[in-house]
Amino acid sequence: MDNLLTTPLTSWHREHGAKMAPFAGFDMPISYRSILDEHRHTRTKASLFDICHMGEFMLTGDRALESLSRLVTQNLATLAPGKCRYGFLLNDNGCVIDDLLVYRLDPGSFMLVVNGARMETDREWIKERLGAGAELEDISQRTAKIDLQGPEAFKAFEQVLGQPVKLKYFTFDAMHFEQEPLLVSRTGYTGELGLELYVHVEKALALWERLLEAEVVEPAGLGARDTLRLEIGLPLYGQDLDEEHTPAEAGYAGMLKSEAEYTGKTRAFDVRESLVPLKLDGRRSARHNDAVLTSEGAAVGRVTSGSFAPSLGYAVALAYVDAQRAGDKEFLIDAGRSQLRAERVGLPFFTEGGARKKIE
Amino acid sequence: MIPENLLYSASHEWLSLEDGVGTVGITHFAQEQLGDLTFVELPEIGRTVEAGEEIGALESVKAASEIYAPIAGEVVEVNPELENAPELVNEDPYGKGWMFKIKASAEPEELMDAAAYAERIAEEAH
Numbered sequence: 048m049d050n051l052l053t054t055p056l057t058s059w060h061r062e063h064g065a066k067m068a069p070f071a072g073f074d075m076p077i078s079y080r081s082i083l084d085e086h087r088h089t090r091t092k093a094s095l096f097d098i099c100h101m102g103e104f105m106l107t108g109d110r111a112l113e114s115l116s117r118l119v120t121q122n123l124a125t126l127a128p129g130k131c132r133y134g135f136l137l138n139d140n141g142c143v144i145d146d147l148l149v150y151r152l153d154p155g156s157f158m159l160v161v162n163g164a165r166m167e168t169d170r171e172w173i174k175e176r177l178g179a180g181a182e183l184e185d186i187s188q189r190t191a192k193i194d195l196q197g198p199e200a201f202k203a204f205e206q207v208l209g210q211p212v213k214l215k216y217f218t219f220d221a222m223h224f225e226q227e228p229l230l231v232s233r234t235g236y237t238g239e240l241g242l243e244l245y246v247h248v249e250k251a252l253a254l255w256e257r258l259l260e261a262e263v264v265e266p267a268g269l270g271a272r273d274t275l276r277l278e279i280g281l282p283l284y285g286q287d288l289d290e291e292h293t294p295a296e297a298g299y300a301g302m303l304k305s306e307a308e309y310t311g312k313t314r315a316f317d318v319r320e321s322l323v324p325l326k327l328d329g330r331r332s333a334r335h336n337d338a339v340l341t342s343e344g345a346a347v348g349r350v351t352s353g354s355f356a357p358s359l360g361y362a363v364a365l366a367y368v369d370a371q372r373a374g375d376k377e378f379l380i381d382a383g384r385s386q387l388r389a390e391r392v393g394l395p396f397f398t399e400g401g402a403r404k405k406i407e
Numbered sequence: 408m409i410p411e412n413l414l415y416s417a418s419h420e421w422l423s424l425e426d427g428v429g430t431v432g433i434t435h436f437a438q439e440q441l442g443d444l445t446f447v448e449l450p451e452i453g454r455t456v457e458a459g460e461e462i463g464a465l466e467s468v469k470a471a472s473e474i475y476a477p478i479a480g481e482v483v484e485v486n487p488e489l490e491n492a493p494e495l496v497n498e499d500p501y502g503k504g505w506m507f508k509i510k511a512s513a514e515p516e517e518l519m520d521a522a523a524y525a526e527r528i529a530e531e532a533h
Contacts, residue, residue, distance in 0.1 A: 066442075082468040083443040083494070270442075270468055330446040330493070332466055355445035355468060362446075384464070 054099035055191055055251035065268060071163030073100040076268040085271035086357045089237055090400075093197030094267035095258055102166035102187040103245065104159040104173070110180030111155050116307035118173055119149060119159075120294060120315065124306065126151045130218050131232060134302065135294050136161075136169060141314025143288045143297070145169050148234065150219060158230075158245075160192070162284045176310070191251035195258055196241030196275075198401050203261035204231075204242060212242065216403050224254055236272060238279035238400030277363060278356045279402075280324055280394035286335055287322060287351045287365050296367070297322045298394070320348065321373035324396060325380070325389040327362035330355055333380045333387055339366045340379040340386075347372045350380060356396055363396045364389065408435040410501055414515055415524035416477040421501065422518060424511065429478050432505045433465070433496060436528045441467040444493040448474075449485040449507055456480065456509070458516060463506065465496075477518060480509040 051074040060067060065076035076097060078085055088094055106115055116123050121134035131150040135143050145165040150158040161169045170185050177183060195204060201212045210222055214233035222229045227250045235241035246254050258264055273283070282288045288297055295303070295316045303315055327333060333353035338346050348368035356363045364380070380387040409415075414422045419437035423430045438444065446466040456462055456476040463474035485507040488495055496504035519527060 077469070078442070081443050081497075083445075274468060330466075331448070332446065332471075334471070355466070357445075357468075 052100075054097055055248045056097045056099065056255055059252060059255065060097065060266075063266070065266075068269075070269055071100045073163060075100060076266070078268040078270045079266050082268070082270035082274065083357050085265070085267035086274050088265050089197045089239060089267055089271060089275055090358055091198065092263040092265070093195060093199040093203050093241075093261070094271070095255065095264055096194040096196065096267055096269075096272055097255070098192040098194050098243070099248075099251065100163035101192050102161040102163060102169070102185070103190040103192070104161065104170065105156065105184045105186050106159060106173075106177075106181060107156040107184075108181040109155060110178060111157060111182075114177050114181035115149070115157055116305065117309050118176055119147065120303050120305055120309060120312075121149045122305040122307075123149065123151070128153050129220070131234060132217065135288075135299070136172065137294070137309065137311025137315055138290055139311060141293045141311040141317055142290045143284070143292060143294060144172060144290060146282065146284055146288055150230075150232070165284060189248055191246050191248045191254075193244045193246070193251065193255060193258070194235055194237075194241065195244065195264070196235045196237040197239050197263075199263040200239070200241045201406065203258065203264050207257050207261045213406060215406075224257075225250055229254070235402060236281055237275040238281075238395060238397060238402050239275075240401040240404050274354050274357055277352050277354050277365070278358055278395065278397035279400055280365065280396060282322070282365070283352060292320065292322075292367065293317050296320050318370050320367040321370050322351070323348070323366050323368045323373050323378075324392050324394045325364045325366055325378060326392045326396065327364060327380070328388040328390070330360070330362055331382070331385070331387055332362040333364040333366075333382055333389070337383075338381040339368055339389075340381060341372055341375060342377045342379060344379065347378075358397050358399075362387075409521045409525050411521045413501070414477070414518040414520065415527075416475065416518055417527065418473075418475045420475060420477045422477040422515065424478070424515065427511050428483065429480070429509045429511050429515075430505050431477060431507055431509060432500055433474065434524070435500050437472075438497050438500045438504070441465060441470050441472060443467055444496045447489040447493045447496065447506065449489065450482045452482055452485060454482045455512070456482065458513070474506065476509065478509055478511050478515050479513045480511040482507055483510045484508040
């Protein structure tokens with residue numbers, strides 16, 4: 048516990064009674080009151096999440112576009128300044144080193160947002176492969192990331208910051224908070240209407256406290272963040288994505304549209320296993336690493352994420368299953384003492400989120 | 408939050424014994440440690456158990472745990488509300504969150520009174 052990193056908000060979390068736990072090497076809040084309350088509050092009002100553990104890199108230079116196009120799966124040719132896109136960094140086997148957002152800040156500069164636990168791996172991987180005319184700067188240490196998520200998120204932001212938000216999904220705007228740049232991105236990990244905010248670490252606490260002045264906004268921890276993301280079927284690196292599986296196996300073949308020759312491209316479409324969404328029969332949850340069996344009892348895979356889904360009232364899971372059996376309708380999950388019946392369903396599990404809602 | 412009139416097990420069940428029938432639940436401390444309960448598995452009515460035998464299971468968003476019988480006997484009733492409202496255990500662990508009743512076949516053994524249990528959880532909290 049001694050070597051855990053802190054965020055600019057760690058003291059605030061402790062002072063406000065958060066249950067803390069290590070995540071991605073940081074001392075992070077899991078919940079402040081109750082995970083279920085925080086989950087429901089995010090689906091009905093708006094919640095504030097400390098996401099400072101994630102990493103941010105700036106990539107600039109005359110040849111930044113070409114260099115980056117050779118490293119990530121995002122189709123940067125169609126990514127205009129002001130937009131961002133989700134995709135992957137792949138190894139030579141076409142498997143996932145990390146999933147990341149790429150923001151095009153202006154024609155020659157990009158911001159990459161990566162997982163906290165993968166920050167160093169990503170940075171070294173990219174640096175070693177950048178050609179001349181492109182430079183990577185790791186700005187994680189000076190960049191705070193705060194997510195404001197929920198149907199009331201835009202209203203709350205406007206109310207306390209006095210600046211209207213008119214962003215479309217997966218676009219962003221350069222604003223200011225107390226004279227410091229504030230990057231406001233309409234993205235998120237909850238399935239709800241929401242913003243991801245990037246600001247200098249010195250302004251993180253002030254921004255956090257300002258946003259909490261909105262009556263509808265409550266802080267929420269990583270516990271709720273995990274149940275929220277699982278309900279909409281978004282993958283978590285280290286569980287549903289790893290260096291053993293391709294983006295196609297994780298269900299993202301349709302997003303691999305870049306025409307650039309990026310690392311891993313020739314094998315990115317390989318499919319040995321498929322990430323299958325499962326609806327469980329009841330409230331009892333499957334857990335990470337539980338074996339997945341066919342309805343006849345043959346082992347065909349493993350659960351990568353599993354939880355009770357608070358907005359649905361039953362448990363759901365994601366599991367890698369042998370490609371040949373991934374089309375099966377029914378599975379069994381060996382959850383230790385008991386076998387759970389699971390039905391293959393579509394994503395998202397929870398369909399009522401407002402993430403894509405049109406804003407007038 | 409430790410009622411004086413109950414007996415407590417080291418695995419954080421409480422037992423209220425009245426006319427040979429024991430009502431069982433988990434303590435406030437236990438529900439707080441687990442967090443929001445999302446699933447409770449209760450024993451079948453008619454099952455006979457030894458004291459200390461695993462008799463059910465609990466799940467919260469972030470954890471899973473077992474329930475042990477604090478006394479030997481036969482299960483004569485379970486709380487039907489918990490199947491669809493496991494949160495009752497969090498909201499009212501000594502009342503509406505009761506789990507099952509056992510017709511005792513022996514005297515309670517190795518259970519703690521409220522004072523001893525309070526000491527026990529003070530140690531565990533460190």
